[in-house]
Amino acid sequence: MWTPGTLIAAVLSVLSLRFLKRLWSRKNYPPGPLRLPVIGSAWRILINFSLDSFIKLAKDYGNVYTIWAGNLPVVVFSGFEAVKEAIINHSEYFDERPMSPFFEALGKQKGIIFSNGHNWKQQKRFGLVTMRKLGLGKKGIEHQIEEQAHQLVQTFADAKGQPLDPIIPITNAVTNVICALTFGHRFSVGDEEFLKLRDALFLLVRFTATIFHFLYDLFPWIMKHLPGPQKEAFAGLEFIASFARKEIQKHKAHGTPHEPQDFIDYYLLQIEKSKKDPSSTYNEENLLQCVIDFFTAGTETTSSTLNWALLLMANYPDVQEKVQKEIDEVFGSSQSLFYGDLKKVPYTNAVIHESLRFKYIFLFGSPRQCSKDLNIFGFFIPKGATVIPDVRSILFESKTWETPQKFNPNHFLDKDGHFVQREEFLEFGAGVRACLGEQLARIELFIFFTRLLRSFTFQPPEGVKKINEEPVVRLVNPPHPYKICAIPRNNGS
Incomplete structure (x- = not known):
């Protein structure tokens, strides 16, 4: 006869056996x-x-290890050799994007970032071709960036050297780019x-990698119906979508x-053109998601990187002075700088790269999904496993780096002062899922940074010895809100 005690014991025994069986199957x-049950091994990351x-x-566990997010195994590759072996040497095995509940709701498996298979291949190919047609690396979009840089300089000039928050402008x-x-x-x-579009992007991007994001991925059926930041994030997404539809x-x-x-x-x-092609994935749903992808992937990332660069210039005035000297000597009073001029200013190029390295804005690289069973370094990576480089x-x-914990532009210079492109610099990812907007981001950073450094010397506000360099930790890691003084230069443009 079953008693309440024996029934509970039986249920616990069955659950324990199922848990141990699952552990054995993933050995x-x-x-x-x-x-652990329910939360997996994510507790180790969430603690401190x-x-x-x-x-x-x-x-603790080596350069290839597993974290369990609930029942989802996530294989992490750490260090250059491990990451290179996975996403570069075996790039074709990691050409898919894993779909967590939040990112599935965000991308609906459309567009470029959150799609897979034939749909992703067509959308990415079209995106790359169209970017080139729009003049990346020539004079098309560069002209728009230069115009926007001129307006940004004017906004800083209006502060007349008084402390201002650079994040919003x-x-x-x-x-606007x-x-x-x-x-x-x-x-x-x-x-x-x-x-409103800008604020909606803030809400959406800054929800990611928070405890509420983690809870949404663990319990989406509950979190969908509860109030909280997830509601604000999806309201932001809907506004961006509505803006794009118009x-x-x-x-x-x-x-x-x-x-x-x-x-x-x-x-x-x-x-x-593709109306009669039965294999075509070109439709307004994919168009809408591509536009959303451009905004979500291309605003917070580039703006946070530029904010870090200005903060570092204020904190390292000797580096800032060298950048300004190089720009002045090479360009003089010339009004316009274009991306093609990058090779003329190796030290400035090194400073931009070191800013990207030293204040890498992501928690980790872009997640991938293994598309076939694979053995790497003696470990079995099954098809469908989520992988993080x-x-x-x-x-x-x-x-790899002489002083990895210090801001040091010499990491990208040889002994003669020539710029050196480092193989280990994977800021924009690598392999087939490398960042589509890398070229656009590089052009923006160069034009905005050089235009601002030609026009101003950046300093901490009076009484502030050094601006806080600790980031706000989430998926994209911007600096804490800060103020900076943009002191006009006599030879500024």
């Missing part, structure tokens, strides 16, 4: 922290979470809808798709 995974959490795990400038790329026009920084409709009604001027024009033309571990690897 060939790389080692990792103790896996920091930017170095993944690097510390590699010290820089974010406005970067967001994406508007020019996708919509064909920029907005006034006082435009109410534009400001622009798409304007292009359909008044655009000139047969004389395309921007990404939407090119895409609408491609939809028309820990790029941060590479950028702070002591055997």
